[in-house]
Structures are given as C-alpha cells and as structure tokens.
Amino acid sequence: MPAPERLPAPGVNTTGEREVLLAKGELTVVGRISGASNAVLLCTVEHGGTSIDCVYKPVKGERPLWDFPDGNLARREVAAYLISEATGWGLVPPTVLRDGPYGEGMVQQWIDSGGAAGTGGSGSSPDADGLLALVDGEEAGEGWKPVALADTGEGRTALLVHADDPRLRRLAVLDAVINNGDRKGGHLLAAPDGRLYGIDHGVTFHVEDKLRTLLWGWAGEPLTDEARGVLADLQRQIAAGAPLATRLAELITPAELAAVRARVARLLRTGEHPKPSGQWPSIPWPPV
Structure with missing residues (x-):
C-alpha cells in the first residue's frame, strides 16, 4: 500500500x-x-x-x-x-x-513554524524576522509597538515590544472578540508561507473581561477600516438565528454567546482597540 x-x-x-x-x-x-x-x-x-x-x-x-x-x-x-x-x-x-x-x-x-515568534534577550535589538522582542530603553523603535517594561533580573528592565504588523493587529481584534485570557508569545506561530496563526484558545469567551495579551500596542488606537468592516459582518453572522450563532450555541453557553455579541457591538461603537480593564493582570504569566 x-x-x-x-x-x-x-x-x-x-x-x-x-x-x-x-x-x-x-x-x-x-x-x-x-x-x-x-x-x-x-x-x-x-x-x-x-x-x-x-x-x-x-x-x-x-x-x-x-x-x-x-x-x-x-x-x-x-x-x-x-x-x-x-x-x-x-x-x-x-x-x-x-x-x-x-x-x-x-x-x-499542526502548523510548522519557522520559529519567528519569540522574545529576544535583554538588550537585544528587535529581530526583523520576529514578532516580539525585549529592547533597552523606553522607546520601541520604528516598526514596533511598546507593551510594558519587564524585569529581567539583577535590577535591570527592558521594554517588551511587538511588531507593528497587520497580521498581529488582526489577531488583537480577534482576541478582543473572543475575550482571550492567555495570548502568550508561544501561542503565535509564523508559518513558512508568511501566514500568522494563533493557537491555544481554551481560556476564552468568559462573560467577564479577562483579556490578557502581549498585543496591547494598539490599545486605544482607532480600528482599521478593514477591522470595522469585518466586525460589522461578524455582527450579522452571530445574530440570533444565524447559522454561525447556532453552531456557537452548541459550544459555549447562552450567556457567553451574548457576551460575544456585546463585545462586537462595543468595538463597533467605540471604533477603538480595547484598553486593559485594570481588573485583572493585563499580561498573561508566563508571557512566553
């Protein structure tokens, strides 16, 4: 055979x-x-x-x-x-x-990853092929978005940054919709064909705001026109009686599905990427 x-x-x-x-x-x-x-x-x-x-x-x-x-x-x-x-x-x-x-x-x-996603060492320059890095100083640098200062030990800190990459920005919108409580660096897979995937979405869809992510670089910034169009279409797809809503109802609770609808509506109403709520740690642990 x-x-x-x-x-x-x-x-x-x-x-x-x-x-x-x-x-x-x-x-x-x-x-x-x-x-x-x-x-x-x-x-x-x-x-x-x-x-x-x-x-x-x-x-x-x-x-x-x-x-x-x-x-x-x-x-x-x-x-x-x-x-x-x-x-x-x-x-x-x-x-x-x-x-x-x-x-x-x-x-x-299974997605074969080229290993592009990951954090560099303290004081390293952002890797052009990577998505996350730790850099000295308080400036992210061109093409990068700041996330938070990180303690690297021995009294030293470094700035955690992620790439100002449209693929990551789309993923940040998706995470806001599904209320992802665990977007770590290790959950980003850059495939050899150039596509970006996110994995490990078990801690999602909670009715309370539990968004924890390394992709806060766009927090408070306006959503792209593309994202607004996608969210408007998604709002129609998850409306009561729509086929996608019926499938989702088999996987998550009615309250969780209602919360998805509310999050999409809020994103469309504000037109902005969400900011940390302050009620939970905004970055997952461990971050990678």
Whole structure:
C-alpha cells in the first residue's frame, strides 16, 4: 500500500478539505507534547490516502479551572476557530471537535513554524524576522509597538515590544472578540508561507473581561477600516438565528454567546482597540 500523501503547506488545499480530514480521519497518537498544563497529544490523521500532523487535546486531560466552570476548553477552542473563519482572516488553524483514542477532544492541524515568534534577550535589538522582542530603553523603535517594561533580573528592565504588523493587529481584534485570557508569545506561530496563526484558545469567551495579551500596542488606537468592516459582518453572522450563532450555541453557553455579541457591538461603537480593564493582570504569566 502506498504511503499516505502529505498535504502541502496551509493555503494550498481548502480549509474545508482539512476540516473533513481532521474530523473523519483515523487518529493515531505519536507522542505527548511536554510543558503544557493540559494533555496535548501530537497525532497523525489519515483519510482517503491523505495524512497530516495534528494536535489532539482530549477533554479528559483538561485541568479544571475555577473561573471556567461551564463547558470545556476543547469546545472553546473550536468556537474560537469558527469566529476566526467568520472574519475571513484565517488566524486559527483548522480545528474540529471529535472523538479520539481518549474520548472527545479538540483536534487541530499542526502548523510548522519557522520559529519567528519569540522574545529576544535583554538588550537585544528587535529581530526583523520576529514578532516580539525585549529592547533597552523606553522607546520601541520604528516598526514596533511598546507593551510594558519587564524585569529581567539583577535590577535591570527592558521594554517588551511587538511588531507593528497587520497580521498581529488582526489577531488583537480577534482576541478582543473572543475575550482571550492567555495570548502568550508561544501561542503565535509564523508559518513558512508568511501566514500568522494563533493557537491555544481554551481560556476564552468568559462573560467577564479577562483579556490578557502581549498585543496591547494598539490599545486605544482607532480600528482599521478593514477591522470595522469585518466586525460589522461578524455582527450579522452571530445574530440570533444565524447559522454561525447556532453552531456557537452548541459550544459555549447562552450567556457567553451574548457576551460575544456585546463585545462586537462595543468595538463597533467605540471604533477603538480595547484598553486593559485594570481588573485583572493585563499580561498573561508566563508571557512566553
């Protein structure tokens, strides 16, 4: 029997084809990804002679969170993917909810990253190929947006900055919509084809403002015309009775869905990127 064909890089085949492969393919566990707080399994999924690598997060492997008592993190990851697809920005890898070797869980296409996203060392100059950096002084520099001063030890501080990159800016808008409480540097994947993906969206959709992110560089700035148009279209897609709203209602609670609608409406009303609420730490820990 010939070996299964490997899919080309994301963007060559349609998203729908990858969703079908992830949902219907035979899931084989290859190993466990260490360092994650919940069970994260590296797998292959094969269907119809085609195979890709993927990540499988079984619900049984989730650690309970006191502030997310309703539902499970896997369903929130799928909901985040659906919102991302609705924007047309494709910022989240194809993600489905399905049964697997350890029960129901989230299955998401593995994205090979060139390792561009990450933080440089204290005093390093911003890397032109990177998305995050630590720089000396209090000025971000051209092409970069300041986030916060960081303690680097021994009484030294450095300025945490992120690139003034339209891909990151779109992701900041998506995070504001889904109320992402955990946008770390390690959750940014810059693919070799130039696309940017965000991963790990389990801590999302809370009814309270829990936005914690490294992408505060545009806080208080006007939304782009593109973002306003996308949000206006998204508002129609999540209205009661719309197909996307029906799908989301299967994944998050009615109160959480109402909160999504309220956040989109607020973004359109203010026309600005949100600012830290001051009620929670604005940056996740650890940040990378």
